[in-house]
Amino acid sequence: MAWIDSHCHLDHVSFSHDLPQVLQQAHDIGIQQFIVPSVGFHQWEEQQRIQTEHSNTFHAYGVHPWFCDLHEEAHLEQLDDLLDHAIAVGECGLDFMPNKPKQDTQLWWFEAQLALAEKHDLPLIIHSVKAGDKVASCLKKHPKTRGVIHGFSGSLQQAQVFIKLGFHIAIGTRLIRANPNKTKDLVTQLPLASILLETDSPDGLGKHARNEPKEMMLVANIVAKLRRQQPEEILNICSQNTQELFNL
Ligand SMILES: [Zn+2]
Numbered sequence: 001m002a003w004i005d006s007h008c009h010l011d012h013v014s015f016s017h018d019l020p021q022v023l024q025q026a027h028d029i030g031i032q033q034f035i036v037p038s039v040g041f042h043q044w045e046e047q048q049r050i051q052t053e054h055s056n057t058f059h060a061y062g063v064h065p066w067f068c069d070l071h072e073e074a075h076l077e078q079l080d081d082l083l084d085h086a087i088a089v090g091e092c093g094l095d096f097m098p099n100k101p102k103q104d105t106q107l108w109w110f111e112a113q114l115a116l117a118e119k120h121d122l123p124l125i126i127h128s129v130k131a132g133d134k135v136a137s138c139l140k141k142h143p144k145t146r147g148v149i150h151g152f153s154g155s156l157q158q159a160q161v162f163i164k165l166g167f168h169i170a171i172g173t174r175l176i177r178a179n180p181n182k183t184k185d186l187v188t189q190l191p192l193a194s195i196l197l198e199t200d201s202p203d204g205l206g207k208h209a210r211n212e213p214k215e216m217m218l219v220a221n222i223v224a225k226l227r228r229q230q231p232e233e234i235l236n237i238c239s240q241n242t243q244e245l246f247n248l
Pocket of ligand 1: 007009037091200
């Protein structure tokens with residue numbers, strides 16, 4: 001089975017000079033499909049270019065909470081059109097860290113995208129930082145939605161709330177660097193059927209290193225060790241979860 005990086009920003013400028021090589025290196029070790037979430041309208045054209053050039057990339061379209069204040073309502077119509085040919089809505093969500101756009105603005109864009117996910121019957125790729133309870137209460141108002149909480153950084157209990165709401169939990173390189181006990185609890189206590197693997201490339205390896213999809217092997221190895229399973233088994237099951245969720 002082709003293993004899948006469920007979250008990599010291949011449209012990021014840091015990949016503009018060597019994307020074919022980056023994809024080849026991942027492909028050579030078995031990671032052969034890539035889900036590209038969107039950050040906002042300023043990248044939608046670049047994503048469409050990548051989608052045309054690389055048939056093993058699958059694209060979500062949406063407005064990331066960090067960039068929502070750069071958008072106008074007209075962008076929502078444009079997004080609505082793009083979603084006719086997308087595998088998911090996102091990445092969207094809430095980020096209540098300091099120096100982010102106003103919470104009201106973030107909430108408006110999140111609600112609008114939840115409605116679009118329902119309209120197009122698409123899964124959501126959700127960014128949730130310091131906002132788990134609010135994200136959960138928004139999702140409760142849209143009981144038909146499904147998707148993934150990406151780069152999950154909350155507690156085991158919070159993860160279980162999201163799973164009950166029909167969402168998967170994505171584990172990536174960023175989480176592997178977080179508090180080891182918290183990571184261990186999440187990775188060992190959650191059912192594997194609810195876990196996706198991701199890199200969040202080019203982010204996730206700290207400020208000075210560019211993350212790449214091939215590093216998903218690192219995540220799989222750590223998850224495998226913690227769960228006392230084989231990395232191939234983890235990669236197979238999590239990739240199958242990804243394939244089913246996004247209907248690839
Ligand atoms: Zn992301």
